[in-house]
Amino acid sequence: MKLSLSASQQIRPSLHIPSTSSQLLRHGQPKxxxxxxxxxxxxxxxxxxxxxxxxxxxxxxxxxxxxxxxxxxxxxxxxxxxxxxxxxxxxxxxxxxxxxxxxxxxxxxxxxxxxxxxxxxxxxxxxxxxxxxxxxxxxxxxxxxxxxxxxxxxxxxxxxASFVSDRVDRMVERGMIEEVRAFFRSNADYSRGIRRAIGVPELDEYFRVESECDEETRARALAEAIDAVKVNTSRLACRQLEKIHRLRNIRDxxxxxxxxxxxxxxxxxxxxxxxxxxxxxxxxxxxxxxxxxxxxxxxxxxxxxxxxxxxxxxxxxx
Missing domain, CATH: 3.40.50.300 (P-loop containing nucleotide triphosphate hydrolases)
Structure with a gap:
């Protein structure tokens, strides 16, 4: 796996944290x-x-x-x-x-x-x-x-959900379709890497048919793909909320x-x-x-x- 540990390099004021915490490590220093x-x-x-x-x-x-x-x-x-x-x-x-x-x-x-x-x-x-x-x-x-x-x-x-729907529309306006198109492969594995991201699998069917259908059918396929992105983003939010409740209520x-x-x-x-x-x-x-x-x-x-x-x-x- 190719990884990069680079981060913005700049001078920032240091954070002074007083050593008054009641939570101490074994050697007596605060966490x-x-x-x-x-x-x-x-x-x-x-x-x-x-x-x-x-x-x-x-x-x-x-x-x-x-x-x-x-x-x-x-x-x-x-x-x-x-x-x-x-x-x-x-x-x-x-x-x-x-x-x-x-x-x-x-x-x-x-x-x-x-x-x-x-x-x-x-x-x-x-x-x-x-x-x-x-x-x-x-x-x-x-x-x-x-x-x-x-x-x-x-x-x-x-x-x-309303905000997320509007956000997807703004993402489309910013060029999401062309961005995802660059990752399209007819034999792609959508269970690995970045292709699991919402928007990639949903647009797959559109990319497969866009060159073979008329303008009306193509527009309908694109609209359906965008709607699927919105639905799956809302479903993701629901799953995330369930996990947060579990961390709070079960994991304390x-x-x-x-x-x-x-x-x-x-x-x-x-x-x-x-x-x-x-x-x-x-x-x-x-x-x-x-x-x-x-x-x-x-x-x-x-x-x-x-x-x-x-x-x-x-x-x-x-």
Whole structure:
């Protein structure tokens, strides 16, 4: 497998984490801190991770199974250079698209990236929709070495489904069809590598028939393929949500629940204001407490951090 460990090279202010944590390693030193951002596709995980990274001098480790591969930037909805706002990203577009990037490989490479981030005295933020990758990492003796703050960006499914549908239309406008066409092979194996990404199998039938049918039939085949992409993306979101509930309710992961539903219902400046107050503002307050006043408190299954100020949980749902 061809892999690249390159990340944006830039000078960033170091993160000072006081050694006051009650969670200590055997030799008496405090555990180092890691933030994990969970959520279904389209909920706003990447946006929140960038907001936090610019606030706390952090670097981001991608945990999305498809975004780890090189190529298909539009179809896999990779964050753009502009959207990254100078924040270094790891494990984003590093794997050979023809190979299978395994859970074990993710765990090994994420651990390397995490240690390098901490050596630079920056905060690691793990973000992505592949909860099985995150679970495998965290369950591999991870919490014996690190304190984790789990943030769950959520939104009502009917509202999110409408957003996802519109997002697919925007991806098509940006050139997703031609991008996927470059990966089309008549004998392709859609069970391996990047061809498992939503959008690739769905467009396969269209590519097979487009040169053999009239314009009306071709347009209908394309519309059906795009509809299939929307349906399968919504189904993916449902599966991701089920996994998050399992991690929370069965594996007992304590998460801060950030409900972004109103962000999707608003437009323009109103949406921005809701995001900043309900989602980003609450998350920043909790991460600040996690880093500098780090005693966890749970309210009805929702995690916050203890401090002299009252808990900022009015914007969360239990």
């Amino acid at each position: 180092e801190k890691v933030v994990v951002v969970l959520g279904v596709t389209g909920a706003g995980k990447s946006r929140l991770s960038i907001d936090l990274a610019t606030r706390f001098s952090a670097e981001i480790i991608n945990s999305d199974k498809m975004q780890v591969y090189q190529g298909l930037e539009i179809a896999t909805n990779k964050i753009t250079d502009e959207e990254r706002r100078g924040v270094p990203h790891h494990l984003l577009g590093v794997a050979d698209p023809e190979s299978d990037f395994s859970t074990a490989e993710f765990r090994a490479m994420a651990s390397i990236s995490l240690r390098s981030i901490l050596r630079r005295r920056n905060l690691p933020i793990i973000v992505g929709g592949s909860n099985s990758f995150v679970e495998a990492l965290v369950d591999a003796n991870f919490r014996s070495r690190y304190d984790c703050c789990f943030l769950w960006v959520d939104a009502a499914m009917p509202v999110l 992961w304590q998460m801060l629940h950030l409900d972004a539903t109103e962000v999707f219902r608003k437009r323009g400046g109103e949406a921005e204001a809701v995001w900043n107050s309900v989602v980003a503002g609450t998350a920043e307050a909790v991460v600040s407490r996690f880093l500098y006043d780090s005693e966890p408190v749970v309210y009805g299954g929702v995690m916050s951090m203890r401090s002299g100020a009252r808990p900022l949980l009015e914007a969360t749902a239990s």
